Amino acid sequence: MLSTSSGSWPQHSSTATTAFNAVPARRTLNQPGPVPPQMAQPQPTPKNKVDWSKAVRDYVQRAFAQENNVAGVSREEVQEKLKQVITAVAEKGMMDDVDWANHPLPQQFVLQDRRRALGVDGQQNAWPTLASHLADTLNGHTNNLSLSPSSKKRKSTDASLTEHPDDSVPPWRKTNNRNIFEDRITYANQGQANRVDKKQRKNKEKDNFINCKFSPAELEKRRQRFGNISTDVTPPWASPRTDPDAELKSGPVVGTCQELEKRYFRLTAPPKPETVRSLPVLEQTLALLKQKWRDEKNYGYICDQFKSLRQDLTVQHIRSAFTVDVYEIHARIALEKGDLGEYNQCQTQLRALYSQNLGGHPEEFLAYRILYFIHTCNRTDMNDMLADLTPTDKNDPAVKHALAVRSALALGNYHRFFRLYIDYPNLGGYLMDKFVDRERVAALANMCKAYKPFVKLSFLSFELGFENDRACLDFLVEKQAQHLIQDMNEGLCFQTGKAGMMFDQLRAQAFAKIDIKGQI
Incomplete structure (x- = not known):
C-alpha cells in the first residue's frame, strides 16, 4: 500500500524545461498597439513630378x-x-x-x-x-x-544611306566571315549578267538534251520537217527602230485593202495597211455578210468574217454607229446559235460603246445582260446593275420582262417563270434556253413535295413550259426518271411521291457549277 506523504513521490529536477510558453490571456477588446519601428514596412518615397515647359x-x-x-x-x-x-x-x-x-x-x-x-x-x-x-x-x-x-x-x-564609302563593296563583304545568306544577294551590277548567264545555261542544257536524245540523221529529218526555223528569240513584231513608241505615235492604221471577205487571224505584229479594209469597204462587207447569213446560215463562216470585221475596226480606231451595228448583229447571231463566248465578247464592247452615246439598242442588250447574269448566277454584278437602272430603263418592255424573270426566280414562283419563258421579247428566249432545264429540275423537285402520290403528265407538261407532252416525256427520260412514269386510268402519270429524293439530288448538281464559256 502506497503512502500519500510527499516524500513518497519522485521529485523533478530544477533544470527540467516545460513543453509550452505561457501566454497571458487577453482581458480587453482594445486594438493592439502600434507596430514597432523595426517591424514597419518601408514606405516608397514619392517621386518629384517634372513639370516640362x-x-x-x-x-x-x-x-x-x-x-x-x-x-x-x-x-x-x-x-x-x-x-x-x-x-x-x-x-x-x-x-x-x-x-x-x-x-x-x-x-x-x-x-x-x-x-x-x-x-x-x-x-x-x-x-x-x-x-x-x-x-x-x-x-x-x-x-x-x-x-x-x-x-x-x-x-x-x-x-x-544606300551608298558605301570608298567603293561599291559593302563592309560585310570585306571580311572573311562569309555565310550562306551572302550568296543570295543580287547586286545591281550583277542582275543583268545573272539573267543572261541563266538564259544561256538553259539554252545549252536544252541543246545538250536534244543532241543526246536524237542521232544526227534524226536531227536532220527534224530540220527538214519543220523547215528553216530561226533561232532568234526576238519576236517578229519587235522592229529595230530606235523609238519603241513610234508605232503608237503615228496614229491608227488607215486600211487600203479592197477585199470584201477576209479570214480572221490573230495579230502577232503591227497590222499593215494593205491587209486592213477601210470603212467604205467594211460597210459593203457587212451588207454581204447579212445577206449570206439569211441565205446560208453558215455560222462558222459568218463568225470568222465578223471577227475579222471587228478586228479591222479596232486597229483603225473606228468607233461610230456603224461599229455599234456590227457588234449588235454579231451578238444576235451568236445568241441564236447559243455561242455565249462570242456573245459575251460583243456584250463587253457594246457596254463601252453605249457609254459614248453612239446609238444602237442599249435597252435590248441591257435585258440580255440581266438574263445572262441569271444564267451565270452572278448575284454581285446583278445587284450592281440593278442599282444603276433608271426609271426609263425599267419601263422598256424587254428590260421589264427580264426583271420579271429575275423576280419570279427569286420568289420561287416557277409557274410565272415558265409563262414568261413562253412569251419573251426579242431574242431573250435563246438566253433563257441556257438555264430553263436547270429551273425545270428545281421546279419538279418542289412539285414532288407538293403533289403526292402522282400528277398527270399533261399537268406537268403545262406547268414546266413544254410545247407538248412528248417533250415533257423526253425530259423525264433524259433525267433517268422513265421508271416513274405509269399508265393509269387518267392517262400517263408521274409518281411524284417516289421521285422527291432523286430530283433533290439533281437540283443540287444543277446549281453546283455554271459553265459560262458556252463557246462553239
Missing part, C-alpha cells in the same frame, strides 16, 4: 508627328534618341536655354549615327553629332547652324 512638350509632339516620320527609322529608335536628347540637356540644367522650336528632331540624330557607323561622318552635308550640337546650343550658336537642310541636301543625305 510647353516648348519641350511641343518638341516631343513634333518628334512623334506623322509628317516627321522618316523611312527606316522606327518609333522605338525615335523614343530612345529623344530620351537621350532631353536627358543630356536636363543634366546640364539648361532646359530653358535650348531653342526647342528649332532643335533637330531625334530622327535626324538617328540618321547621323547611322552615317557615322558607315564611315561617312566626315561628309560636308552630315548633321552634327548630339554632343557637338548641344555644345553649340549652350554656347549660343544655335541660330548660326542650318537646322533645315534644303531638298538637295536631303536627297544626297538619303542617298548616302
